[in-house]
Amino acid sequence: MRLHRFHGGLKLPEHKAESTAAPIRACPLPARLAVPLVQHAGDAAEACVMPGRRVRRGERIGSVGGVRGCDVHAPAAGTVIAVEPRPLAHPPGIDALHVLIEPDGSDEAVVLPPLDWQTAARGELLARVRDAGIAGLGGAGFPTAEKLAVPRETLILNGAECEPYIACDDRLLRERADQVLRGGQALRRIVGAERVLLAIEESMAEALKAAHAAVRALGDDGIEVVAVPTIYPEGGERQLIRVLTGREVPRGGLPRDIGVIVQNVATAAAVWRAVALGEPLTRRIVTVTGRGVARPGNYEVAFGTPVSHLIAQAGGYTPEAARLLLGGPMMGVALPHDDFPIGKTSNCVLVLAQDDVRDAAPEMPCIRCGECARVCPARLLPQQLLWHVRAENWERARADGIFDCIECGCCDLVCPSHIPLVQHFRYAKTELRHRDREAAEAAAAKARFQARKARLEREEAERAARMAARKAQAATPDAVAAAIERARARRQSSPQESQE
Ligand code: SF4
Ligand code: SF4
Structure with a gap:
């Protein structure tokens, strides 16, 4: 297959080997989960449980009720002890409601009826993705069902995990490539795609080998595994589309404008689990790495697990630990402490040593170097x-x-x-979004005012028309004669009054 180049990008040191040596480990549940009701791009879910309520794993605890967003499900069986606002890691400085659950160790679960992706209707599969609360697990957190609502020609499964240190998709592909491919089959059916491309960076040799073996085992000729060059940020949606198809998503447009959809490989695996096993999305694989942790690795983590608990599973901090990030070194957010919970978009917890942190050199004027x-x-x-x-x-x-x-x-x-x-x-961008929101609110208020004004004018016109009709009726010859007759009758019945 002919590959294309995207503009720009950088070759960066990978730092993946630090965390990929060991298989994915299950992170034990903490004593308390704090599950954010917004773990996706879009509106926050509304809590549908109260403190004191017992929940089972997979039970819906937050609902978006038809607006843009994703439902949230209990990551473990236990008791809801509070629903309270807490700060979000991203965007920083914003509070959102969290459901606090104390797991009881029973692992009682709510499971949706399994579906067969080959025979289930497209709408049924789409509804399942929505019901399972699936958001893009690559980091952007876009609600998956919304993306899948429009048919596409090409489905790209994104395994080009280009940011340094992050290796959760690499380990997923090495160990569970069959889940990724089966999820890809279900996604292909939902969007009606003619071809499916599974893109994996050429530096991920083990993952590529596992993916090729899984395609052979599945016997699906419609899925092509493609090794793409290792260059940052190749995993970006637009960049990957360019590399694989040679086409550009138009400025201000979306991949749907050129008939393409990109889904992260972990999202595909989550779709398979939701469809075939009836499991809502309640956990994900997270890379814990950097010279600041004792035992880097990849962990399967329940949402709501505090970063501190995950770090403890990775052997705790080393004396070199200097900076904590949620995400990779390029696009991650710096955390001021480790009490933030893991959510659907948390692909990596990175603890850098002081040597790895770029010097905060003083800012100088732009020299227009280009x-x-x-x-x-x-x-x-x-x-x-x-x-x-x-x-x-x-x-x-x-x-x-x-x-x-x-x-x-x-x-x-x-x-x-x-x-x-x-x-x-x-x-x-924040400023522009704020201005757009204000402009939309002002436009809505203006529209409401004009609608009210038009209604009042219409009512006034109707009232005037009714009055005119009554007057016109009163002015007919018969009505005039009847009025004269009534007046004459009144005079005759009260002569004194008429004399006065
Ligand atoms: S951060 Fe934005 S402006 Fe800077 S290189 Fe990346 S895409 Fe371009
Ligand atoms: S053109 Fe200015 S902003 Fe861009 S890299 Fe050079 S100095 Fe920095």
């Missing part, structure tokens, strides 16, 4: 965007494609002036 544009995989001009953002010229930043920035951090890494470009771009 390095940031050279490496930008979205073909943006980061220095130009920076100019607009600093000038608070928000609409120019939008027009120049700030929403196409995938926050990969390549520009930050190469900038000789140490300008934190991504930080500026995140801020600008």
Whole structure:
């Protein structure tokens, strides 16, 4: 298969071997789970349990009730002890409701009726993905059922785990490639895709071997395993589409515009478990790594498990531990402490040593070297965007494609002036979204006002029409004669009154 190049990108040291030597380990349940009701892109789920309620594993504890988002399910059987706001790791500084559960060790579970992906109706499969609360496990957390609602020609299963240190998809493919492929078959049926491409980076040799063996065992000629070059950020949706198909997702557009859908391999495996085993999404594989942890590895973790508990399973912190990140070194978020819970998008817990942390060198003025544009995989001009953002010229930043920035951090890494470009771009996107929300609210209020004004005018016109009709009726010759007759009758019946 002919592969294409995407613009920019960087070759980065991988640091994957540190965590891939051992098989996936099950992380034991902590004494208390704190399950966030927003673990996806979209609206938060509403709690549908109260403190004191006993829940079983897989029972729905948060519901989005038809709005954009994902339902949330109990990761373990136990008792709900509180539903309370707590800070989210991402976005930082935002609180969201969490359901606190004390597991009772019984492992009593709610299981949905298993479906056969080959015979179940497309709508039934789609409903199952929605009911199981599946969000994209690659990191973006987009509600999977929403993505699957539109038919596509090509389905790409994304195993190009390009960010350094993160290796959960690598281990998943090595150990459970059959689940990924069966999930791919179900996804293919849902979107009606003609071809399925499973993309794995060429540096993931064991995963590639396992994937080829699983395709042979499955005997499905419609799935092609493709080894793609190891370059960051190849796992980005648009970049991978470019590499595999040679096509570009239009600026401001979506993969659906060119008939393509990309699903992370762990999402595909979760779809298979939901369809074939009837399991809602309650756990995921997380890489715990870096020189700051004693025993790096990949762990299967229930949502709501505190990062501190996971670190303890990995042997605890080493004396070198200096910085804690949720996610990889390029796109992860720095955590101020380790009490945050693991959620659907938590693919990695990274503890860096001081030597691994880039020096916070003082920021210098932009020298217009163009390095940031050279490496930008979205073909943006980061220095130009920076100019607009600093000038608070928000609409120019939008027009120049700030929403196409995938926050990969390549520009930050190469900038000789140490300008934190991504930080500026995140801020600008938040500002623009805030302005868009305000504009939408103002437009809705204006529409409400105009609708009310139109209603009042209509009612007034109707009232005037009724009055005119009554007057017109009163003015007919018969009505006039009847009125004269009535007046005459009144005068005759009361002569005194009439004399006065
Ligand atoms: S890399 Fe830094 S210094 Fe060079 S043009 Fe971009 S923002 Fe300016
Ligand atoms: S962070 Fe955004 S602007 Fe910078 S290189 Fe990545 S996509 Fe381009």
